[in-house]
Each structure stands twice: as C-alpha cells, then as structure tokens.
Amino acid sequence: MKDFDLKLPENLDAAIGELPAEYTREGAQVLAGGQDIVTVMKDDIEQPAALVSLQRLGLDGIEWDGDGGVTLGATVTVQALADDAGLERAFPALREAAQSIGSPQIRSQATLGGNLNQRPRCPYYRHPSVSCFKKGGSVCLAEFGFNKYAAIFGGGPSYFSHPSDLATVLLMLGATASISGPGGERKVPLAELYVLPEESLETETVLRPDEILTSVTIPAPPAETRSSYLKFKERASYDFALAAVAVSVVLDGSGVVTDARVVLGGVAPKPWEVPAAARALIGKSMGPEAWTAAGAAAVADADPLEHNGYKVHLVKGLVFRALESLA
C-alpha cells in the first residue's frame, strides 16, 4: 500500500475542497469506516495520495421527522443501524440487512455511506495482478472465466455483482440520498444512484469525485407495510450475498396484496428492482402460488453466464422464502 495523507477536515466544505474534480487513480478519496477503501488500497487497485476523513463532520446522526420518516447520516455505523430499536420497528428489513453484513468487527467500523459506495467484490477486480475494465483495462475475465459470483442481470462489458446489502434494502424502501459537492447539495433517489457498466466503468454511482454522500432519507412506510430482507450467504458466518431479496407488501383485510416492491441484490452491477415480480403479486392472495409466480417473474429476464445459472434457481427460492416470512 502506498503512503497517503490523512485529511481531517472540520466541516463539509473543507472536506469537499480536498477532493479532486476529475477521477484519477491517485486522486484523494473519502474515508468513512475504511472497511472497503483500505482494502482497495492494499490490493493496489487505487492509490489515492490522500484520504479525506468524514470523522469530524458530525454525519453520524439518526434523525426522525414528525411523519415517521428518518434521515440516517453517512457515518452511522452498520452496527448502529442493526441495534436501533426505532429503525427495527419502522423498517425491519433495514435491520435485517444491516445485521447480515460482514462480521461484528466489520459492522462496528463500517458505515452506511461506505457500504453504499463500496467497490465490487469480483475476484478478478480484487486480484492485484489482474487487469480489467474496472481498473482501466480492456477485458472482463469473468465473462468467460470464473463467474460463479457474477451478475445475471445488467452485465456487460463488466459482469460484477454489486455487493451492497443496504443499497438493495434502501432502494426497496424508496430512500433518497443527499449528496454534497462544490455546487451545493442534491437529492438522488436510490433508484437513480447507481449506474451500470455500460454507462460507466470507473465508478458504480452517479457521485462525482468531489462529491460526498452525506445522508440517506427513508420516507415513512405506508400503513400496514410488511417488509423483509433475505440474504443468501454461501458462508453463513460472514459473506457477501450470492443473492438477496428486499421485499415489501401491503395486504388488504382479506389477505390480498394491494402493493408490493421487490428488489434483488447480488445479481447485477447495481441493486436490481424487478417490477414484474411486484406485479405478479398485486391483486393475488398472499400464498405459495403468488410467491412462486413472483419468483418466476423476478428471473424472467435473467441472462446468466456459464457458472452462475444457479442464481436463477436461487432467486426464485429466495423470493418465495422472503414472501413466506411475511405471510
């Protein structure tokens, strides 16, 4: 790992001022909990000359508005999200997602902002000696090589699957990110925060190099919403998702689904909403028939590679199990 300067700005403007307008491999980057960027540096993927810490910016608050919505600061730790009783009551799926991340050590250090902005886990991307599209190269070795963990939706020319659990659940919850840069603050719905490889290879989000994600706001859920986040970890003890499902449903008095939202994680280069799966649920009685139909609809457009076709089976099963847990 190359030497770097650690910047500890006292306010947001100063922090933004330390960041470069254009991306370079050596340009300064944001440091929150350090659970991803430091490993990226150790694996020689990026070599930022400086890290700009958010530590002193007071971005670690959990603030409720009067209507049941909440704003989560970028440096709230993942463990704090998992432990917060109010969040657990209002957004149980968020709590399930937070609890599923990493290990206790990682959760205690990792942050919301860092989780949303983490880089791909593709073993080719992480290998110090491998060149790939995501590192300025001209190939995606996963396309025809080891692609067991790769995307079955939205791939090409790069086929990584996005690793963020919180992105998946926050998109399902209709959250909006607040992003600050030299021009001030802008609000970006989670559904618009991420970009596909065909749109950009050097980044996974719409954040510019001199912007900082400062908070995420989740609106109050509609009354009687039930939600769940179900993540399949190959190694249960700590792992990224082979696939994950964030799902919410609203039922009427007779158990018929009146509203639904289904977002998949771990299967595409960004959190992958499947409106067809929601449509397959709405108007149906909450039960195995609807869950099976929703699973089938969720994978209808899947385009697997040689070694990740099992994710099609897996997503169907996870959609079923996630909905079953809400019945």
Next chain:
Amino acid sequence: MSRPTSGPVASDPSWGNRSDLDVLNRDIPRVDGPVKATGEAVYTHDVRLPDMLWARVLVHPVPRAEIESIDVEAASEMPGVVHIEALKEPGDAVRYLGDDAVLAVVAAETPDQAADALGAIVVKARRLAPVVTPEQALKEGAPVVSRRRKADSNVGRANERGDEAVADAALAGAVAVVERTFVVPIQHHVCLETHGHVVQPAPDNEQVTVYASTQSVGGTPRGLARTLGRDASKIRVLTPHMGGGFGSKFGPGLEGALAARVANVTGRPVHLMLTRADEFAIAGNRSGSRQKLKVGADSDGRLVGLKLEADKLGGVSGGSLPGPPYIYTVTDGAAVFSKIRSVHTATDGSRAMRAPGHPQASFAMEAAVDELGYLLGMDLVDIRIRNLESAVHHRQLRRVAEEIGWADHPNRDRPGAAVNGRAVGIGFGVSVWGPGGRSSRCDVTVRPDGSVVSATATQDLGTGARTYVAAIVAEELGLTVDMVEARIGDSDLPPSVTSGGSVTTGSSAPAIKDAAHKAREGLEALLTDVLEAPVGSYVWKDGRVSVRGDASRSLPWIAVCALLREPLLAQGEFRDFLHEGRIHGAQAAKVEVDTLTGRVKVLKMVTCQDQGLPLNRLALRSQINGGMVQALSYGLLEQRVFDEQDGFLLSDNLDLYKIAGSQEIPEMVALIDDEDERPSVCGMAEAPVIPGHSAIAGAIHNACGARLTRMPFTADNVLETLYGKI
C-alpha cells in the same frame, strides 16, 4: 549435575488400571491454555530479535512463464532495503505456481519497507498457456508440466490392481450396481500460522538459532544444515508454540532455506513468514481427485464386485488416494479392480494433509454404499455393518446412530422428499487409521527441591501434546499436572518424532511413561532404607508415597525429593508394548436442506472414536471436534479456484477460499469409545477428519434424494443437482 538412574529396574512400565488413574483418562485443561488465551505465547510469527530484518518473497502471479528480466535496481535503492536477490535469470522458465514461481527475496528494516520493495521489482515475462485444470493437462498437445524424467505427457504411470475381467463378471452378476463419477477439489491446510522461520545467525563455533513453525523440530536442523553451511548439531531449532501444520510443515521448505540464506549473507536475524496469499500459492495442499467408481452388491447387501478408475490431482506432485475398497470389504477380493493414475497440472504440489488421500476415498465409497442400500431397500446402518469386518465399527455405528436419532428417522432405507422445500436427512461414514509408534526419547529430572521437568523434542501443533508430556509424569509420581514442567519444541532436547501420521502420541507417550517409571523406581530405590520396602511396593498418590498395604509408612513428595543429593535424571525410550496403532471411528451427520435455495445446514454431527487409553479426554474430544469441523468445512465450502484463461489463483485469500466459521458449526458430540479397553496409547488425529463430509453428503441425499457427486456442497451444486444446470 545430574546422573542417570542406576540400579536394577524392578518392572516394566504400564499404563495401569483405568480405575486407578488420578490424572490420565480425565479432562485435563491444556497447560498452555492461559498463555495462548492471553496472547503471551510466542509463536514463530511473534519472534522479535534485536536488529532483525523482515524478509518477503515475490511469487509470479501465473503458473507458467518465460522470464525476460527481473530488475531489482530501483527496489534495492528504496529506504530500508538491506538485501534483495533475484532467483531467476533471463531465459529461465517458471514451470508451475509453487516454489518454482518464487522470483525474488527481499529483506528490509521493516515489514512495510520489504513489501514496498517487493512491489518495486520490475519483472518482464512472457506468460505461457496455463495448465491449471486436468482438462487442460489432458488436452492433446498440452504443454508437458510433469516433473517426471522424460515425461511426454501430464499423466503418470497408472497403478493397476486386480483383474478387470473378474471384476466385470462379478458386477454383471450383482443384484444392485451403482456407478458414479466423483469429483473432489483441492483443499488447503489453512494453518492459522503461515509457514516460516526466524533465523538468528551465529559465528561458526556457536549455534545458529532458528525459530520455526514446524512439525519436526528434530528434523529441521538437518534440513537447514547445507544452506547454513554447518553441521546440524550447530543448529538449534525452537518451536515454543505453533499455529497448526496438518501435514504441510515437515521441512524448512524454500521459505526456510531463503531465510537461512539471507541471514547468512547479511549476518543479521531474519524473519520470513509467508503472507496468506503466498501460503495459498506455494505451501501445499490436499490433492483433489476424480473417481469413477462402480460397485455391486448381492441381494443381502454384500459387496461382490468393484471397479475404480481414478485420477489423482496433486499439481506437480503425485497426489494420494488409497486403493479400493476403502475400509469396506468385497466378499471376493479378486473381484476388485482399480486403475489409479496421477494427472499433473502446473500448480503447487500436494503435501501430506491430515489422513492423506483418505477423505477423498471416503467420499466416493460411502456414497456407493448409501446408494446400494437404497437400491436394495436396506437400512443404511445395516448395509454398513454387513460390509465392515471390525466389530468395533459395528458398535461405533450403532452408538452414533443412537446419538443422532436414527431409530426415529423416517428415511432409513430410502431417501426422503422435501415438504414445502425443506428436508432433513441423516448420513454416516467410517474411518480407520494406523498411527505408528517409533523411536522417541524423554528425560525426566527430579530435583531435590521437588521440582520435576519432563523434556522431549516433540512439538505441540495445537493438539495439546505439551499437556500429556507433563500429565504422564504427574500420574506416575502421584503429582498434579502443574507440579511438572513440560519442555518441548527444542531440537536440543532428547529426540522425538516428526508429528505426521498421528505418530506423536504413540511414539512420545511411551518414552515419557518409561522415563517417569524409571524416575519413580529411582526414588523408590532411595526409599528402601527409609520406608523399608523394596522397589515396586509403593503407592504414589496425592503428593505422597506410601508403602502398599501400609499407609502409616508414608512420606510427602517434598520429603522424598529431599533425600536426593543431586537431581535425579531418568532417561526413557519408546517401549513398543505401551503403544498400539490400530484405530476405528464412525460418524453421523444430520442436515437440513432447503431445496428452494440450496442451503445445506448441518444440524448435528456425532463421532465415536477408539484409541486405547485416553490420555486426556478433553484434548481427545477437542481433536475429534476439530476433525469434524475440518471435514464439514471441506464438504460445505472449500475450493481452490484458478482462472482457467490466464492461470491466476483467485482463491489466494480467505474471502474467496471459504472456510467454516462459527455459524456453520452444528451441535457436535464427540464420543470416546470406552469399550476399547486396550492398555495402550496412540494418536488419533487423522481418523476423525476422514468421513465427516461423506456423512454430510449422505445426509443431503437422505434428506431429499439429491446425490452430490462433487464437492463442496454449495448452493450452486445443490440446485444444479436438483434442477439441472442453466
């Protein structure tokens, strides 16, 4: 000064009646538990010497290449760099990802400086086609990567046994026949402590000191003698504590030779421990295999014929796989035919790993037995008992079946089916091992102040060996374990064995017992004048000695020792009759399979294991549990992953090379087979790692009908077996 015990020896040592034991055959907390739990224990990794250099090696990232240049100039100018050396010349080949891919060694004042210098070495190489899979190795025109002399292909000579026609005829006459191809991936040892050494050089007339993470503190001086340019007696190897070996640490290896060389050249102490990535690339593994197995049974479930065609996948090494029928018996031995060959790839050679070859053979054989049972509608325990010769296996299988709840399980003679996508199943497996006993020595010293030292040049890999080095002596002398100091992990101590093949206990424990017995008789010789009873007529218990049958003639330990004018040294050696190396085990596993997601959750594992006298029941159960965990991890998760296009080892980290963690661990029951009353001791560490993954695979099949023929049992494998590959 000490003197050897003199005088007539009254009797041979014995392990005694189990009912009389006060220390052994009980739960003894390991004597080094507190220093390990507090971090006080110094492992080789932890050794810090004044003026010490930190060394690192540079491993080429792909298995095959032709070196054009290795430019170390810029790196050698970097801060803190003291020594840098290219190990290949322009035009040299890198022939495989292993020792042969080590291109350079660097030593610097700090670990970071060494790592930075490594990164500044400029290697130009022409990458050649990787040969990392058996398919690539067997392809027509494949580059020959075999190291055999005059090899013209990557296939070793097939070892053929039996008469194929006889086996075919027997199989043709069988009532039930199973034929499957099983694929077992390469497994890594994943020792918590990576391989490495700290070498402290010395002038020619003094001893060089080497701290080594080794399974052979006694053999390592010889292994380093040539590199260090001195006689082995002028090399002292220390392994005070060790973070695991599992068969991968028998010699100093290339990393030890390089540490020694850099210490020689610089005249400074050198710390060279492999990084985790290096460890995965060059420090050995358990060979994989492909086994095409065909087994037939008669209507009573007796195995009547067997054919095996197998490839051992040991990289540039041969790999290992015992011949069939593994543990089970075929009624007519002539009806067994096997053809086993090695297929070589340009990857690190396999090394010994906890029961080399056995878990691989177990995976195929137990599967075949299961499936024959189902074809014949036989109970899975019954068909095993019918085909196992040893009554020990029979009772052990019944015991684990009882513990796992077999009698109440609905699918005893046919696989079950999932209900709402969930299914529970049970599976079984058996093991054998023959842990040898070999020449070993031990010195027991009793000092006039009552202190006792038990010293032998064995090593504690994490097994608990150190504890019995003290406990055996404590038992013989009627002391508590804390009254005996165990000295091990030092090549200057009386020689003992390399810890491999579960020989440590069977070799060293008899020598310790012999020394303790001699010490006891030496003390009894002093007592003949004081308590007036001949040697052999004393009882040593609770820190006192008394005359057998007359408790009034008695002395406390401290008073006995006060009779000594100088320390009493008793020298023990291996006594064959104190050891017997023939052991058996049986395991059962219970799993839940989610057939919608492919999740396999192991609910419970049970082992029943014999080994003669249990020296330390706590350590024994710990070894059994460790075996079950390692087998579970092997079955559920572990897989070495290469990029087949360019040859990158992708699983050179614990993110992708997945091993079981706390959430994978089921309820575990380690049963010590106390019906084994042999008055002997032996090691047993290999046996409990042999059948666990086989029992899990059997349990998956038993739960839902999916026979997984390849490992690991990850969701992709389960789902593709159930529903087909997309």
